[in-house]
Amino acid sequence: MKATLPERVKGVCCPPSIMVPPAKVDASVEVLKALADPTRLQMVAVLKRSTRPVCICDFTAAFELSQPTISHHMAKLRDAGLVEVTKVGIWAYYRLAGHLEPKTRALLDVLV
Amino acid sequence: MKATLPERVKGVCCPPSIMVPPAKVDASVEVLKALADPTRLQMVAVLKRSTRPVCICDFTAAFELSQPTISHHMAKLRDAGLVEVTKVGIWAYYRLAGHLEPKTRALLDVLV
């Protein structure tokens, strides 16, 4: 393995490596942060598996969390553009966003 | 769209939806949290693009962050099992982990 390591000289640090454009990184991080929570990832997984929009009251019943907390998590997914809502009467039905970027769609395909 | 929405009865909430095993979710969340930071995602991107292990001093030079902070971020990637380190003299060379789970590998292929 040592042969594959670059030569080094003390005090000579360092040629910056090839970087990804910060905008691209930030965009990915926004989605990753939205998904980096057990409750929200589970929500997305359920929505992805469901053929029909899911009433948020189902999530409130399924998780052992308060109703405001569930609403808060769903709002995060909404802000990240991952889900969309349709309100019918007193109920709110959520589904995966229809206009997901291909990269985001691929991400969900791998994850859930 | 209304036709695709399930019928609802007041006060009847709710049949729990089909859930993903919590262990699976937690495992994914651990990786997602490790990647849900601009600095760390950039690091992973650089490591994925590089054919040779990268000295951590290159990252210290590339980012406008202190050396302890860079070391801290790399430790997070290490704890998540995403990267491995080889120490040669006073230098530490990092690379993507060789034994990444297929799911994690696919995740990185989509992301970076």
Place this chain on the structure above:
DNA sequence: CCATTCCATCGACAACCATCAATTCGTTGA
């Protein structure tokens, strides 16, 4: 043996985040 260099760890601090109780808003139905 000592100074230098690189890296990791520790301690501290501010910012952020997940959570809940309480409240508010919109809708329904009596």
Place this chain on the structure above:
DNA sequence: TCAACGAATTGATGGTTGTCGATGGAATGG
């Protein structure tokens, strides 16, 4: 008109996290 229900918002709180300065440890070179 008003009570009941679902959902979102607000305010507060404890825990987590990103960041830095200071310190410590290991290897190198004089």
